[in-house]
Amino acid sequence: MARTSCSIVQSDLVGRPRDPVMLIPGSGVPSLSIGRLGEFYIDQTGKRMYRRDAGGWTDLGVIKGDRGWLPVLAAKNDGARRVHQVVDWAGGEGTKPATGAYVGATGLVSAIGDAVDVRGPQGPEMLISSLTAASGAASYDTLVAVAEEGGENRVRTVQGVVGAGGHLPFKTVSDAAAADLLPSIKYVTIVTAADEDGGPGHIRVRVDAEPADGPKHRSADRYLSTGVIDSANGGWWGLEFAPSLQSTDVQVPSVSGKTVSRPYVNRLRDNIILTDYIDKAQWAAIRSGSPIGYITNDRGQDSFDGIASDILTSGGVLRVPEGTFRVPHKTVSKDRLSIVAEKGAIWQTNQATGDQIVMDGLFQSVIDLRFGSTVARTAGACVRCTHLGSRAHSENLESDGAYTLIQVDGHPSNPSLDGGIYTHWYPRAYNGAAGGVSYLVTGGFSVHIHNPYSIGNFTLAPSTWPQNALRVTRAQDLKVDGCPQFLGMVTPVLVAPATGGVVASFKMTDGYCGLSQNGSLITAELGGTIVSTELGPVWFGETAATSAAGLTLKGHHADGIQTIKLMGTEFPLCAGNGFYADQYVKGLQITGGWADGCTQAGFAFDGTKGFSALIRSGGDRFGGNGVGAYLSGACDDFILIALLKGNLTNLSNGAGTSSSKIVTAIT
Known part of the structure; x- marks a missing residue:
């Protein structure tokens, strides 16, 4: 073993130096071949010290132990208390100590009841009522703290929070006009307003220029409906919907020029007050423009002719009152048109052939209407849905003596263009014409006929019976369900x-x-x-x-x-x-x-x-x-x-x- 040493100089009581004592480093237990009496040896591997005595090297013990272990703690419930338990040890040397003990007041304890509650007493509760009230009224520009789910608080204006769906309410038109609105706000509701301003609860929509007429206002911002700022045309709002006016029935002049007077004409985007009787020419001027919401009549056939001719080409909702009305055959090409009948209303024709209503627009419907004829029908449908329209719906239609109650057409030459979706619920065809077809399907992408009836007069000779209750010549997806009843057919x-x-x-x-x-x-x-x-x-x-x-x-x-x-x-x-x-x-x-x-x-x-x-x-x-x-x-x-x-x-x-x-x- 190589001898490497350092000297330790000792002194006697009077300060005279004695012979130096050597401190010998090494690895393992020292050999008897090294060292002199009184010298020391350090085992650098075993971390032990030895002294050379007359009998050899004496082991003086360990001078450095293993690195200690740090406890890994986990919170545990003990009723209302929260305590720490040792679930692991980390960072040490040698054998790990046992786990499972709890942290007590003076050290580790084995019973959870002796562990220290690490949760302090409950702090004071913060109540909104304890906050200082803000001065002044809140506005849509007031800032509030909000956070998306899982996110952090951010500052937003009130209108940015309550107007997340693009719609804000205002008490008055003046309030709406004073507001500096975000571009995401597309609609506003005016809670209180005079009838000439749209009435209570009406809705206005952001438009791209000042409306020509009707209720309107300009807000403090200058946004167009696209969100672009336009100092010349931005910030304008026009009437979109007025509940009180939308439900108002309107009496109109008859074909012969008779005049009537009612409070309002609602053209969806504007509202005109009728303060006096009007004649046919005045009515025509008022009627031009956007469609009237609802229109009806109680003046008999003469007035009904004028209404039907008007609304079936302009759109809206036609209410057919109780009674029997002769109606010229109509092609209903206006989108979003509805014909709604009162109980007992009959749509009557005096022609043997031809379709009574042809639906070739988008989102059209006929509800609760009965069809009749003053002559024997030999061709034509009461309601015909053409390939030009994409959505049509009927409900509770009824015919007596019709050749065809409902006909659904596909494209005449290209089936790939059959994109229409048609639903017909609860149709009733009674005493169909000889050779007729109650429900004729020649195309359409999706056709659903629910709970149809077709009942011929089977007490008569079969030669007078309708040919078919249902005839199908082409269909992509046809469904007939809901207990269809077909009796008295060829x-x-x-x-x-x-x-x-x-x-x-x-x-x-x-x-x-x-x-x-x-x-x-x-x-x-x-x-x-x-x-x-x-x-x-x-x-x-x-x-x-x-x-x-x-x-x-x-x-x-x-x-x-x-x-x-x-x-x-x-x-x-x-x-x-x-x-x-x-x-x-x-x-x-x-x-x-x-x-x-x-x-x-x-x-x-x-x-x-x-x-x-x-x-x-x-x-x-x-x-x-x-x-x-x-x-x-x-x-x-x-x-x-x-x-x-x-x-x-x-x-x-x-x-x-x-x-x-x-x-x-x-x-």
Whole structure:
């Protein structure tokens, strides 16, 4: 071991130096070969000191220990108290101490009850009522502290907070005019105002120039509606909506020039006071411009003619009062037009052909209107929705003797332009004209007919019956639901697209198609394609003509009918088959079908391939069928599970059975 030493000089009591004592550093226990009596040795590895005595090196002990451990504390609940518990130790050397102890007043303790509560006493509560009240009234420019969720407080004006939706209320027009508003504020409500200024609670909108007439004001800012500052035109506001005026009915001059007087004419953006009687010319001058909100009449046919001609081309809401009114056939091209009828109002025509109302604008509706005719109708619809419009709605329409109650048209040459969405709720067609169609669908992107009725006079000869309750020649998405009732028709439901025509999706639920001449027909024999059809539960029965089925499916060509599902369909009392499908029908699925009382087969599959059917045919309700189920020899790739009872012949199976022809008949 190399000898490296340092000298420690000692003195005696009188100050004379003695021999120096050596301090020897090293690693490990010192060897007897080094050191002299009285010298010291430091083990730098083990951190121990030794002294050389007569018997060798004496171990004097450790002169430096391991680095100590720091406790890692976590807060714990002890009832209302919060205490600290040691959950780990960090930063030390050697073996970690045990965890789980709590911090007590003089050190660590094992019981949580002996731990110190580290939470101090509750501080005083800060109440808003304790703050000093601000002097003066708050304004929309008053600053307040706000914060977005998860964010920090920021200063905003009151209008920036309460006007987050772009709308602010003001007590008076003067208050609104004095306000320096943010560009995000687009509308203001004036709480109190005289009638000539728009009335209480009217709404004004930010505009891009001073309005020509009507209630208006200019605010202190100079913003346009786009948020751009314009010192010349910015800051102007015009009338948007006036509740008290919007609901005011207006009496107008009649065709013959009779005059009437009412308080207000509301043109949505302005308001004109009628202080005296006016004549037809004066009315025409007032009426020009933006549409009137509501308009009605109680002066009989003469006055109604003037109103109808006016509003149907200008927009607004036409209220048809109680009574019968002869109306020229109208094309309603104005967007956002509504025709609303009072109870007992009849829209009557004296023409045998032509459409009574044609809707070809945006967002149009006809509500609670009855249609009548003084002559026998031979063509034309009561309400026709054309491909030029994109939204149309009707509700509670009713006709007596009409040829067609509702017609929905697609584009005449380009089905891709069928973008219309049409909803018709609770239509009622009674005593339809001979050969007529109550609901005719020739296009449209989405058509929904809810709870329709079409009831012919089935006490008369079938030659006088309407041809169809529902006829479909083209449709993207057609839905008929809500318990449709079709009685007294030649063919209640006819789906028959022509060459190039496609019925992409047709669904009918909860329907009743009974007391017909020929039953319902879904066919591609005119050259079109029927992609997807879902029927059920629907009653198809009570046909009168010889050999007429309750429901006939004719695919006619390879891609004629591609998918059709029948769920809970019923076929009772048919003069021919209850149900019939030809060899071109694909993707046929029948679940829960029932037929009884049919002269021929309850279910007839004539060369049909790739179908599955779970059916019940026959029974004692209507005396059974001629044949419960019929399979021609060309049928293949099918599964038929049938409960067949009470029929003259329960099963006529010309196809036989094999691995691809599965027949399970319970008789």
